[in-house]
Amino acid sequence: MSEEKSDEGLAVPREQHRHGQTVDDVLLDEILSSVKLPGGRRVPNRLVKVAMYEHLADFYGGPPNDAHFSLYRRWADAKWGMIITGNVQVCKDHLSLGRDMVVPTTLSEGNIRPFRQLATVIHGPQPQAPYAPLAIMQLSHCGRQSANVIGGRTPFSPPLAPSAVPLQLSSKSEDIGVVGTLLHKLMFQAPVEMSRKDIDEVVRAFVRGAELAARSGFDGIELHAGHGYLLSQFMSPKANLRTDEWSMKHGDLSLLHHIVTSIRKSEDASNHLVIGIKLNAADYVNKKQDNVTLSESDLERPLLHVIEIASWGMVDFIEVSGGDYEHPDFMNNKGPTTSQRQALFADFSQRAMQVLEARDREHRPLILLTGGLRTLELLSSALAQRHADLLGIGRMSVICPDLPKRLSDHRIRGQTDVSQSGKMLFPESFASNSLRFRVETFLCSYLYFVWDLIPTPLRPRFPILIGAGVEMAKYIVAMRSLARGNKQPGTSEGIFAVVWMWLYIAPVGGSTLERRVYWAVVGGMAGIYIGIAMLIAWFAIFSSSQ
Structure with missing residues (x-):
């Protein structure tokens, strides 16, 4: 089969396949095929509705409500392989923009009930069916990126972070301007360095979040260690200046490993719970490096993290994405495609797959790739060229919430004209005529x-x-x-x-x-x-x- 390169550098199949199958037949077969997680759970297809910020909970956070249930029912009906919730913050005083779902401080039956209803909605009317989505709760802690006032604390009470290093916008000052600088200073206060007691409490909060997921019927959790949130701050030399056992000298992933180990030791959230980790390629590259060539060490560090996480034998999947509030390109999808962060993002997932398969192909964590997968050919090529095992769809799952069902219906009906070469699989933006x-x-x-x-x-x-x-x-x-x-x-x-x-x-x-x-x-x-x-x-x- 001949191939040609797309703009993103992925190989794209172009010819008619044997046994009368068209290109679209084969592409759909690959995307809709199931895959087994190392812990034994099976994902019914490769399409994953990844986490997005929803802003649907009560002000200052709360449990899922009727708006969440209705929204997630739309995705559940579409038969996504896996559905990951938006941020569920483990600490109510470290929210993002004030309307996050929050892990309750006590896991009483009344507090668990709304989360159980959300898990039931995600699983759909036939939770035991082979096509029922896996329900994954994303657990987060914003750390120093928790904004003033709307972050859940009293006015101008500082957030907690590994070290007292304030959040800095890395863009050029002339691009931000006086208004942007003032807004940033008002939104984000200099954090306070976490004490050992603070760290212990955060670990317990993540474990409580995992226990909430298990007791409410979720299939698993995803620990948010990207986008500049607390777990990634402990992994960052620019945010973690500590000299104790939680310092960079004692291991970039020491806190993350301690949390995963503590979850696996929990009676409620033991080996049966799927555990995923979200990493962010942009966290590994400084904004100042955008116009220079990345060194080999820049490329090796994220790979070493993936290898170490895989060596624990406790993690089922690793999501690869990009961006943080210091580099907010991931929020608007308008960053330059030639940036070094984008180059690292593309290289990261492919090399991670290669390294993990070479070490232990049967029991390795699966790689979930999120970002830019907007055409049928790109979705399939990410699988065929070993860039990913699972395909993360974020904003396009809002524009086209029934994407998996649409593809499945096309396949069943034998309609193979789903996509034409190089064209969008679904609209690039909203087509509102109201x-x-x-x-x-x-x-x-x-x-x-x-x-x-x-x-x-x-x-x-x-x-x-x-x-x-x-x-x-x-x-x-x-x-x-x-x-x-x-x-x-x-x-x-x-x-x-x-x-x-x-x-x-x-x-x-x-x-x-x-x-x-x-x-x-x-x-x-x-x-x-x-x-x-x-x-x-x-x-x-x-x-x-x-």
Whole structure:
């Protein structure tokens, strides 16, 4: 079979196959085939709905609610091979943007019940069927990336981290501007170095999260050790300056290993629980290296981590992705494809597969690759060229929530015209024709036009985190649209997506007083947005008239 290279460098099959099978027949067979995890559980197909930030829980965190159940039911009905939840924070005082699911401090029957309902929803009406998805709970701790106020702590109470190293935006100062720098300083406070007692409490919190998953009927957990969160901070020489037993000198993965070992020793979450670990290729490369050639040591360090994790014999899969809040390209998918982080991301997964297969092909952790898999050919090539065992789909699972079912139906019906060479398997973005979306698009175009009228020396630069946040907010609004039962996800445009993201009250939970306070806060935020827009318009008109 001849091959040619795609833009991403993966080999793509092009010819008719033997026995009358077309290219699409073979591609679909590979993608829809099952695979066995080293612990013995079988994933019914290779398509994995990976974790995304949902912003659906109560303000200051809480259990899953009706919005979660409705949204995950859409994915469960589509028969994904594995469904990983969004962040479930193990500590309620280290949230991300205030609306994460949170592991309860005590595992009473009442506290477990909402999580059990979510697991039941993910498994679908026939949980014992061979095509039922595996339900995986992602456990997280934000560490120093937990924002002020909305992070769950009292105002300006510092977060915990391995060392007292503040979060820094690594972009050039001229790209961030004064507004972006001020926003960053207001959002992220310098952390406090964790004591040994703090570390012990975090370990117990992760174990409690695993016990919650096991007792509520989830098939497994995924430990979030990427995107600059706490576990990756302990693995990072720029964030971990400790000199005790949790220092880098005693092993990059010492805390992660201790948590995995503690989970495996737990009576509730022992060997039957699937354990995955999410690693982030971008954590291994400094932003300053984007325009230079990576050294061999840059490439070896993430591989050494994968090899060490595999050597524990306790982990079932390793997810490879990229990005953190210091390098938020992963939030908007608009980073340069030629960056060194992207190059490392592509090389990381392939070399990890090669190394693991050479060591122990039968019992190695499976590699889950997440990012950029937007066509049928790329999905299949990632498997055929040994870049991955499992295919992670994030934002495209919102645009096309029924992707696995759609592919399966095509295969059963013998319809092999699913994709044409080099074309998208499903839409690259939302195709919303609602009146509200058209109005928002028009208003955003007007705001951008007015923004451009401001003289360049006086124009505030658009903060990088706000730009990334707008893109993230669009998908949050779309997930809410799916949760409301809409057949096709609807979204909002530009800054309006951010406004609608925050103008939300969870369908279950929250006292009347809490809701009144929340509405006062978000109402004030909306007023600020409108006021800023009016000031920009006034300033632009005034400047143009001079």
